Amino acid sequence: MTTDDKxxxxxxxxxxxxxxxxxxxxxxxxxxxAVDGFWVPAAKKLDYTVHKGEVLGIVGESGSGxxxxxxxxLGLLPRNSRTRGSARLSGEELxxxxxxxxxxxxxKRIAAIFQEPMTALNPVYTIGFQLVETLRLHFGMxxxxxxxxxxxxxxxxxxxxxxxxxxxFPHQLSGGQRQRCMIAQSISCDPExxxxxxxxxxxDVTVQAEVLELLRSLQSRLGTATLLITHDMxxxxxxxxxxxxxxxxxxxxxxxxxDVFASPRHPYTRELLEAVPKLGTGGASDETIDLTASLAASxxxxxxxxxxxxxxxxxxxxxxxxxxxxxxxxxxxxxxxLSDVVIEYPKRGRVPAFRAVEDANLVIRSGEVLGLVGESGSGxxxxxRAAIGLLPVHSGRLSVVGTDLLQLSRAxxxxxxxRVGIVFQDPASSLNPRLPIGESIGEPLLLAGEARxxxxxxxxxxxxxxxxxxxxxxxxxxxxxxGGQKQRVGIARALALRPxxxxxxxxxxxxxVSVQSKVLALLKNLQSEFGFACLFISxxxxxxxxxxxxxxxxxxxxxxxxxxxxxxxxxxxEAYTQRLLAAIPFPDPDVQRERRELRLRIxxxxxxxx
Numbered sequence: 359m360t361t362d363d364k365x366x367x368x369x370x371x372x373x374x375x376x377x378x379x380x381x382x383x384x385x386x387x388x389x390x391x392a393v394d395g396f397w398v399p400a401a402k403k404l405d406y407t408v409h410k411g412e413v414l415g416i417v418g419e420s421g422s423g424x425x426x427x428x429x430x431x432l433g434l435l436p437r438n439s440r441t442r443g444s445a446r447l448s449g450e451e452l453x454x455x456x457x458x459x460x461x462x463x464x465x466k467r468i469a470a471i472f473q474e475p476m477t478a479l480n481p482v483y484t485i486g487f488q489l490v491e492t493l494r495l496h497f498g499m500x501x502x503x504x505x506x507x508x509x510x511x512x513x514x515x516x517x518x519x520x521x522x523x524x525x526x527f528p529h530q531l532s533g534g535q536r537q538r539c540m541i542a543q544s545i546s547c548d549p550e551x552x553x554x555x556x557x558x559x560x561x562d563v564t565v566q567a568e569v570l571e572l573l574r575s576l577q578s579r580l581g582t583a584t585l586l587i588t589h590d591m592x593x594x595x596x597x598x599x600x601x602x603x604x605x606x607x608x609x610x611x612x613x614x615x616x617d618v619f620a621s622p623r624h625p626y627t628r629e630l631l632e633a634v635p636k637l638g639t640g641g642a643s644d645e646t647i648d649l650t651a652s653l654a655a656s657x658x659x660x661x662x663x664x665x666x667x668x669x670x671x672x673x674x675x676x677x678x679x680x681x682x683x684x685x686x687x688x689x690x691x692x693x694x695x696l697s698d699v700v701i702e703y704p705k706r707g708r709v710p711a712f713r714a715v716e717d718a719n720l721v722i723r724s725g726e727v728l729g730l731v732g733e734s735g736s737g738x739x740x741x742x743r744a745a746i747g748l749l750p751v752h753s754g755r756l757s758v759v760g761t762d763l764l765q766l767s768r769a770x771x772x773x774x775x776x777r778v779g780i781v782f783q784d785p786a787s788s789l790n791p792r793l794p795i796g797e798s799i800g801e802p803l804l805l806a807g808e809a810r811x812x813x814x815x816x817x818x819x820x821x822x823x824x825x826x827x828x829x830x831x832x833x834x835x836x837x838x839x840x841g842g843q844k845q846r847v848g849i850a851r852a853l854a855l856r857p858x859x860x861x862x863x864x865x866x867x868x869x870x871v872s873v874q875s876k877v878l879a880l881l882k883n884l885q886s887e888f889g890f891a892c893l894f895i896s897x898x899x900x901x902x903x904x905x906x907x908x909x910x911x912x913x914x915x916x917x918x919x920x921x922x923x924x925x926x927x928x929x930x931x932e933a934y935t936q937r938l939l940a941a942i943p944f945p946d947p948d949v950q951r952e953r954r955e956l957r958l959r960i961x962x963x964x965x966x967x968x
Contacts, residue, residue, distance in 0.1 A: 379448070381550050381583035382408040382431075386443035387453070389426045389435065389607075401427035402607045403443065408551065411581040415598030415615065417588060417630070419870040420841070423607040424587045428553050432468055433460040448550060466496045469544035473556035475536035479528040485512075485539045486524035489546060496547050511542040515572060533734070534565035538572065545576060555587045562733040562897050567941035567957065570596050589870050591634050592943025595619060595950045603627045616947050633875035634945045635900035675928060690723035692760065693859050693891035694745055699754035701740050714740040716915045718754070722859070727885060727892040729902035729923070731938065732912035738895045741912075742861040745893060746778045747771060759858050776806055779852035781881075783864035785844035789836040795847045796822075796832025802854040821850040824887075825880060842873035849881060856888065863895045878904055899942055903927060911935050936960050 389401040401423035408414045416424045430441045431452055445452045447467060452460070472478040480488060489508035493499050499507065505524075512520035515538040528536055537557065544552060554573065558566040574597060577584060586598050594601055594615060601618055603611040603626065611624040622628045701715040715737040722728045730738045743749045745758060756763050759777050766774065782788040789798050800818045803809040809817050819829045825846040836844055845865060852860060862881065866874040882905060885892055896902050902909060903923065910920035911932065919932040930936050940957035944950045 379410070380407045380446075381410050381448060382585075383446040384427075384431075384444070385446075387427060387430065387445055388442045389423065389430050390440050390442075391436075392438040392440075397440070399607050400439075401430070401604075404609060406602055406609070406612070408583045408585060410550075410583050411577070412600065413577060413584040413586055413598045415586045415588065415594040415601035416604060417591065417594055417601060418604035419589055419630075419872060421606075422604040424604055425555055428555065428585055428587055431553070432464050432470065433457060465492060465544075465549070466547040467549055468551045468553065469547065469549040470553040470555060471537075471540055471544050471557045473559050475533070475540045476528060478540055479536060481528055484525055484527055485531070489524070489539075489543055492543055492546050507546070508542075511546055512539070514545075514576070515539075515542045517542075532565075533561055534568060537561065537565075537569055541569075541572065541576070545580065545582070548580070549582060552582045552584045553587070554584060556589070557586075558593060559588070559590065563899070564733060564937060564941040566593075567943070570943070571954075573597060590943070591619075591631060591871065591945040592950065595945050595947045596943045596954065603630070619946055630872060631945060633872040635875070635878075635898070635904050636945065675924060690725060692721055692757070693724055693726075694720070694722040694759075694893065695755070695757040696720040696741070697755040697757075699741075699744070699756055700752045701737070701744055701749060702752040713752075714915055715744075718917050720910060720917065720920070722891045722893060724858070724891055725889045726908065727894055727906045729894045729896060729899075729906035729909045730912060731896055731899055731902055731909060733897060733938075736912040737915040738897075738912055739863055742780070742863050742893055742895050745859065746780050746861055747775045776855055777857055778859045778861065779855065779857035780861040780863065781845070781848050781852045781865045783867055785841060785848045786836060788848055789844060791836055794833050794835055795839070798836075798847060799832075799850045799854060802851060806855055808855065817854070821854060824853070824884060825850045840873070841869050842877055845869065845877050846880065849877075849884070853884065853888065853890075857890055860885075860890050860892045861895070862892060864897070865894075866901060867896070867898065874901070881905070899927070899939060911938065933960075 384404055384406050387401060387404040388399065390397040390399050392398075404423075404427055406414065416428070418424050426435065426439075429435055430439075431445050431447075433452075433455070435441065441453055443453060447463070452463070455463075479485070483491075486505065486508055489511060490501065490504040493504040493507055494501070497504075509520050509524055512523050517523045517535065517538055523531060523535060523539060528539075531539065541557075557573070558569050561569060570593065573584075576582075577597075586594065588594060598615045600613065601615050602609050603618070603624065605626050611618060611622065611627045618627065619631070622631060696718045699715060699718040699720075700713065701718075703712045703714060705711040718737075718741060720728070720730075720741070730741065732738050740749060744751055744756060747763070751764060758774055761770075761774050763771060763774065789795070793801075796815075796818050799821050800809070800814050803814055803817055818832055822829050822832060827843065827846055827850070831839070831843070836847070839847065849865070865881065866877050869877060878901065892905075894902065894905050899909075906923055908921065909923050909926040910917050911926070911934065912918065913932075913934045919926060919930065919935050926935065927939070930939060937957075937960060940953060940960050944953055
């Protein structure tokens with residue numbers, strides 16, 4: 359740990375110990391919703407305390423009551439809800455207060471950072487207008503004073519160009535910049551309590567790491583009490599001092615973050631921790647990747663003898679894996695091949711043409727799973743959509759199942775496209791809400807003329823069996839299924855024509871961690887059973903590690919590194935790959951502290967290269 363980090367930790371501990379008066383005391387808090395004339399509980403008799411300078415992590419899956427119980431503190435629940443029990447802010451009761459009274463609390467004494475900044479910020483006003491409005495409403499500042507303070511806040515949250523952000527509309531900023539603006543707005547009134555509701559879920563892993571670093575820095579400087587609501591155990595390990603675990607509206611476990619991660623007592627907590635994809639432990643290799651040693655060696659930092667030996671062993675194993683993969687690959691048939699492929703989005707009106715992919719070279723062979731990773735906007739999904747014919751190729755050679763698509767007529771391409779399938783990121787929007795799921799699964803078979811009548815029914819039932827859904831679900835509509843069940847339907851539909859190539863575009867990023875692990879296990883079993891080649895698109899290297907044989911890394915439209923899974927993870931050569939690996943939070947507070955320090959060293963040493 360560096361001297362600066364020690365001073366930050368000591369400063370944080372000192373702030374917490376200096377004032378042990380609770381900022382928030384929750385006692386017997388219950389939240390219910392009226393549904394069809396009955397009260398349905400969302401949170402049941404919650405008890406917890408948050409002190410000044412403390413970060414309390416509240417973890418659990420969707421529907422566990424995390425957000426509902428926290429929004430009840432601000433009176434932001436819908437009219438069909440009721441809140442009982444007690445929640446005291448610095449000794450003042452919040453439950454039962456009038457709407458007008460709570461308005462004076464919101465923003466000034468309790469602030470919130472929401473999951474999706476694009477929907478939380480007003481799209482018709484500039485960032486500066488929204489910051490100024492908040493400051494003038496609560497403090498009665500003059501326009502000039504509010505503008506000066508707004509620019510200070512944008513500088514405090516480390517915006518690259520505060521004045522430009524101040525004058526910009528939300529849609530003109532990146533996701534990470536919008537989240538920084540929302541954080542600036544939330545801390546503008548120096549609140550006593552900050553509610554961070556899934557503050558990094560919608561962000562790429564590198565942007566997530568930057569936002570977490572920002573929150574940690576602000577926490578040490580401002581000493582605000584924080585409620586961190588998330589289902590990401592790595593984020594909790596990175597940021598929280600204490601944590602509670604919720605399931606079906608109840609607290610099932612609580613304690614310091616270190617104690618809960620080191621020795622979880624409740625089976626549900628152990629289930630959550632086991633479901634988290636841990637980078638460096640997946641794949642076919644029997645040996646666990648020491649990611650810290652690998653990254654440190656790749657970044658050429660000073661190593662102690664033990665770490666140097668681990669890094670040398672990691673490199674040796676990576677070379678062996680590469681040689682083994684090359685020997686195996688030579689015997690397989692090529693299913694997808696990109697050779698110097700360029701993909702452009704054409705000019706539209708005043709919007710110029712945009713080159714999304716530049717000189718991409720990629721090969722996927724029969725039975726192989728290749729992970730395509732990178733941040734949003736790197737060109738991953740563009741390649742996936744081009745592979746199944748949803749986007750045209752500007753130049754280069756794109757071969758699917760042994761056929762060059764650019765040399766075929768439209769009718770011939772349709773015959774090729776029957777041999778590929780795709781699983782989309784959002785299962786809800788990819789299914790027709792008017793069709794029962796049986797019809798959605800059977801539609802490709804019907805349109806291709808492969809099955810009708812009873813034969814079609816039997817094929818649909820077999821597909822439901824393969825994705826482990828009950829056959830009677832064929833008559834249900836998408837809104838009657840959970841997120842994980844809808845994604846299983848999407849997988850079944852994609853496999854209906856037994857494709858030789860499957861494109862899985864972020865198939866689990868919208869799912870809770872335990873549901874994600876089940877869907878990934880299912881997809882892996884189906885790939886082994888049917889033997890299709892798979893282009894697995896993701897920004898999460900932990901998930902890719904579990905699923906893939908080889909990995910290709912994209913950055914700004916180019917493939918900057920590719921190779922066997924073990925080689926890319928054990929000995930990443932490109933600076934961008936090292937940054938991507940180092941940014942992934944690890945679900946262990948001690949390991950995560952080491953990785954955070956290593957990430958800052960890598961950033962310092964590779965910033966010029968990237």
